[in-house]
Amino acid sequence: NSLTVSEQRELEQRLQKRQVKEFMSLFGNLVDNCFTACVDDFTSKALSGREGGCIQRCVAKSMTTQTRLSERFAELNQAMTAEMQNKRF
Amino acid sequence: NSLTVSEQRELEQRLQKRQVKEFMSLFGNLVDNCFTACVDDFTSKALSGREGGCIQRCVAKSMTTQTRLSERFAELNQAMTAEMQNKRF
Amino acid sequence: NSLTVSEQRELEQRLQKRQVKEFMSLFGNLVDNCFTACVDDFTSKALSGREGGCIQRCVAKSMTTQTRLSERFAELNQAMTAEMQNKRF
Amino acid sequence: MFGFGARAPTSAEKVAAVENELKVVAEMHTRMVKICSLKCVDKTYREGELSKGEAVCLDRCAAKFFEAHAKISDHLQQQSAQQGGGFGM
Amino acid sequence: MFGFGARAPTSAEKVAAVENELKVVAEMHTRMVKICSLKCVDKTYREGELSKGEAVCLDRCAAKFFEAHAKISDHLQQQSAQQGGGFGM
Amino acid sequence: MFGFGARAPTSAEKVAAVENELKVVAEMHTRMVKICSLKCVDKTYREGELSKGEAVCLDRCAAKFFEAHAKISDHLQQQSAQQGGGFGM
Numbered sequence: 001n002s003l004t005v006s007e008q009r010e011l012e013q014r015l016q017k018r019q020v021k022e023f024m025s026l027f028g029n030l031v032d033n034c035f036t037a038c039v040d041d042f043t044s045k046a047l048s049g050r051e052g053g054c055i056q057r058c059v060a061k062s063m064t065t066q067t068r069l070s071e072r073f074a075e076l077n078q079a080m081t082a083e084m085q086n087k088r089f
Numbered sequence: 090n091s092l093t094v095s096e097q098r099e100l101e102q103r104l105q106k107r108q109v110k111e112f113m114s115l116f117g118n119l120v121d122n123c124f125t126a127c128v129d130d131f132t133s134k135a136l137s138g139r140e141g142g143c144i145q146r147c148v149a150k151s152m153t154t155q156t157r158l159s160e161r162f163a164e165l166n167q168a169m170t171a172e173m174q175n176k177r178f
Numbered sequence: 179n180s181l182t183v184s185e186q187r188e189l190e191q192r193l194q195k196r197q198v199k200e201f202m203s204l205f206g207n208l209v210d211n212c213f214t215a216c217v218d219d220f221t222s223k224a225l226s227g228r229e230g231g232c233i234q235r236c237v238a239k240s241m242t243t244q245t246r247l248s249e250r251f252a253e254l255n256q257a258m259t260a261e262m263q264n265k266r267f
Numbered sequence: 268m269f270g271f272g273a274r275a276p277t278s279a280e281k282v283a284a285v286e287n288e289l290k291v292v293a294e295m296h297t298r299m300v301k302i303c304s305l306k307c308v309d310k311t312y313r314e315g316e317l318s319k320g321e322a323v324c325l326d327r328c329a330a331k332f333f334e335a336h337a338k339i340s341d342h343l344q345q346q347s348a349q350q351g352g353g354f355g356m
Numbered sequence: 357m358f359g360f361g362a363r364a365p366t367s368a369e370k371v372a373a374v375e376n377e378l379k380v381v382a383e384m385h386t387r388m389v390k391i392c393s394l395k396c397v398d399k400t401y402r403e404g405e406l407s408k409g410e411a412v413c414l415d416r417c418a419a420k421f422f423e424a425h426a427k428i429s430d431h432l433q434q435q436s437a438q439q440g441g442g443f444g445m
Numbered sequence: 446m447f448g449f450g451a452r453a454p455t456s457a458e459k460v461a462a463v464e465n466e467l468k469v470v471a472e473m474h475t476r477m478v479k480i481c482s483l484k485c486v487d488k489t490y491r492e493g494e495l496s497k498g499e500a501v502c503l504d505r506c507a508a509k510f511f512e513a514h515a516k517i518s519d520h521l522q523q524q525s526a527q528q529g530g531g532f533g534m
Contacts, residue, residue, distance in 0.1 A: 003460070003463065003520065004456070006456070007456050007459055007460050010456070011460050011463055011464060012450060014460065014464050015464070016468065018464075018467075018468070018471070022475075023359075024380065024383070025475075026430070027428070027432065028358050028383060028387060029479075030428055030432070031387060031425055032387060032391065033425065033427055033482075033488075034428060035391055035420075035421060036391060036394075037490060037495065038424075038490060039395070039417075039420055039424060039490075040395070041414040042395070042396065042412075042416045042417055042420075043416075044416065045415065045416040045419040045420065046419070046420070046423065047420055047423050047424060047427070047499050048483045051420075051424075052427065054490045055424055055427055055428060055431075056427075056431055056493065057490040057491070057492060057493035058433065058490045058492050058493075059428055059431040059432060059435065059497060060431070060493040060494070061370070061486065061490060061492070061493050061494065063435055064494065065434075065478070065482050065486055065495065065499075065503065066478060067476070067501065068495070068503055068504075069477060069478050069481055069482075069503055069507055069526070070478075072503070072504055072507035072508070073474050073477060073478075073507060076507060076508065076511045077511075080511060080515070083527075090290065092281060092282070092285065093278070095278070096278050096281055098284055099278070099282050100282050100286060103282065103286050104286070104289065107286075107289075107290070107293070111293065111297075113469065115295075116517070116521065117472060117476060118296070118301070119517055119519055119521070120476060120513065120514055121476060121480065122304075122310075123312075123513070123517060124480055124509075124510060124513050125480060125483075125484075126310045126311075126312060127312060128484075128506075128509055128513060129484070129515075131484070131485065131502040131505045131506055131509075132505075133505065134504065134505040134508040134509065135508070135509070135512065136309050136509055136512050136513060136516070137514070140509075140513075141516065143312045144513055144516055144517060144520075145516075145520055146312040146313070146314060146315035147312045147315075148517055148520040148521060148524065149315040149316070149520070149524065150293075150308065150312060150314070150315050150316065150317060151304070151308075152521075152524055153316065153317050154300070154304050154308055154317060154321075154325065155300060157322060157325055157326075158299060158303055158304075158325055158329055159296070161325070161326055161329035161330070162295075162296050162299060162300075162329060165329060165330065165333045166292065166333075168505075169333060169337070172525070176334050181370060181371070181374065182367070184367070185367050185370055185371050187399065188367075188371050189371050189374055189375060192371065192375050193375070196375075196378075196379070196382070200382065200386075202291065203386075204296070205339070205340070205343065206294060206298060207390070208339055208343070209298060209335065209336055209339055210298060210302065211315055211393075211399075212335070212339060212401075213302055213331075213335050214302060214305075214306075214400075215399045215400075215401060216332055216335075216401060217306075217328075217335060218306070220307065220323075220327045220331075221327075222326040222327065223326065223330040223331065223346070224330070224331070224334065225325040225331055225334050225335060225338070227413040230329075230336075230338065232401045233335055233338055233339060233342075234338075234342055234404065234430055235402070235403060235404035236401045236404075237339055237342040237343060237346065238342070238346065238404035238405070239397065239401060239403070239404050239405065239406060240354060240393070241343075241346055242405065242406050243389070243393050243397055243406060243414065244389060246406070246411060247388060247389050247392055247393075247413055247414055247418055248385070248389075250414070250418035250419070251385050251389075251418060253390060254418060254419065254422045255381065256427075258422060258426070265361075
């Protein structure tokens with residue numbers, strides 16, 4: 001299962017591409033969620049102060065959420081992997 | 090439109106990849122649906138007996154649904170294909 | 179940033195593939211939306227006149243919506259690109 | 268629409284064409300399962316089996332889905348022809 | 357972020373870079389159509405045409421979407437810079 | 446399931462296998478973020494920070510998500526084995 005140096009380099013390139021893709025989808029979901037949650041008044045074509053503030057808080061809160069859940073995910077995933085290793089050997 | 094043996098082998102390999110991908114997305118949707126439908130109590134960090142039972146029934150029911158709809162799909166798709174053949178010739 | 183003739187040809191081929199893919203996803207969304215919005219009576223296995231009419235209006239309205247929003251998108255995207263060019267130089 | 272121009276298709280193109288056709292059918296299947304589950308299956312999961320009513324609803328939903336799919340495909344072609352094609356993209 | 361390091365980009369990389377830019381724009385377009393249709397278009401489909409009110413709503417929604425998109429992009433860059441980047445992934 | 450048959454895997458296959466494993470984990474992560482945000486985070490965005498209650502809810506939701514994920518994976522394997530595999534596809 002161990003990779004040679006050139007395989008590792010190939011893998012890293014693919015993962016970098018994936019990361020760009022994931023960041024794009026993250027950004028897209030942020031736009032979806034925050035626009036959907038904050039913008040509801042179509043009597044004007046410019047964002048109101050209230051809408052702009054809501055979007056700013058939505059982005060901040062979403063990023064804290066993302067960070068917190070990613071920490072939990074890493075912990076839980078590590079625990080699960082360790083448990084599976086124990087079962088296997 | 091008929092494929093040579095080597096083309097057929099290439100196609101089979103691709104379809105196998107697709108099948109793995111589709112199974113993954115099926116599993117993912119199952120997790121989404123059953124977690125969303127069954128888990129709503131966050132006063133504890135372990136699944137309650139009620140939630141666990143709900144998930145088990147959700148998986149069973151979803152698989153029956155999937156199987157039934159796949160049978161209907163196959164029938165309807167065959168009928169549609171036959172009809173299109175008749176129109177063409 | 180400018181492409182050679184052969185690079186341009188390669189790009190066009192890729193964009194054509196993407197366009198087919200986008201049309202497919204557009205069509206899929208249309209089916210999702212119009213079926214979800216219009217079909218709710220499962221006492222029969224054939225579409226009723228009301229459901230069929232609703233689907234027809236839904237397709238027409240969705241296409242007008244798509245066209246209108248695409249025009250707005252092109253205008254806004256052009257304005258944004260122009261603005262970014264001005265900032266850069 | 269999926270023609271290869273004047274020359275004979277390469278092996279890769281032939282395989283891709285068959286793969287694409289199967290992909291279109293697979294996506295239609297996935298879409299149908301999602302929509303008809305949503306329309307017909309009770310989400311409380313008090314039971315792990317489909318009720319008689321749910322099963323009949325799934326069968327009818329599948330039939331209506333195929334009919335709607337064909338109808339929408341026809342409408343789209345008509346309207347694209349009228350508008351000079353393109354659906355605004 | 358999308359640099360090719362010190363060496364000159366290969367043909368494949370140049371084509372992929374242009375393709376990627378167009379893909380980002382296409383995804384933004386798709387997202388806008390989905391959100392603004394949801395915000396502005398009545399889903400009963402008693403009419404096959406957009407009402408005056410719906411059309412105006414779509415125009416304003418498109419403008420607000422572009423503004424929100426830029427705002428969110430800015431917020432994200434600021435917060436990523438503050439947190440030392442990464443958005444928790 | 447992801448075996449390479451009798452022969453030794455090629456470089457491309459080895460890289461793809463590692464990439465695939467990481468992709469499965471990444472999708473699970475994305476899914477968890479989406480579901481737990483939906484379950485725990487208030488969408489009015491009057492505040493830009495997570496409340497204490499929301500933070501605790503996210504932690505518990507993450508733990509429950511992992512438990513449910515494992516449970517569903519087990520159920521699926523059992524039922525697939527009983528039904529002779531395939532999940533109807």
